[in-house]
Amino acid sequence: MPIEIKELHIKINVNEGSKKSTPSAPKSKDQDAVAECVEQVMKIIERKKER
Known part of the structure; x- marks a missing residue:
């Protein structure tokens, strides 16, 4: 039985202040x-x- 991923949450922290x-x-x-x-x-x- 295949597993289907319905949602994917990606969290990214970007620090522009530190150069x-x-x-x-x-x-x-x-x-x-x-x-x-x-x-x-x-x-x-x-x-x-397409699905």
């Missing part, structure tokens, strides 16, 4: 990770609409 001096390369990696997550969520939403 660290880091090179721009890791920031780009973070943006890439966020963009990939957004893309995957959008695909899931589109699949859900």
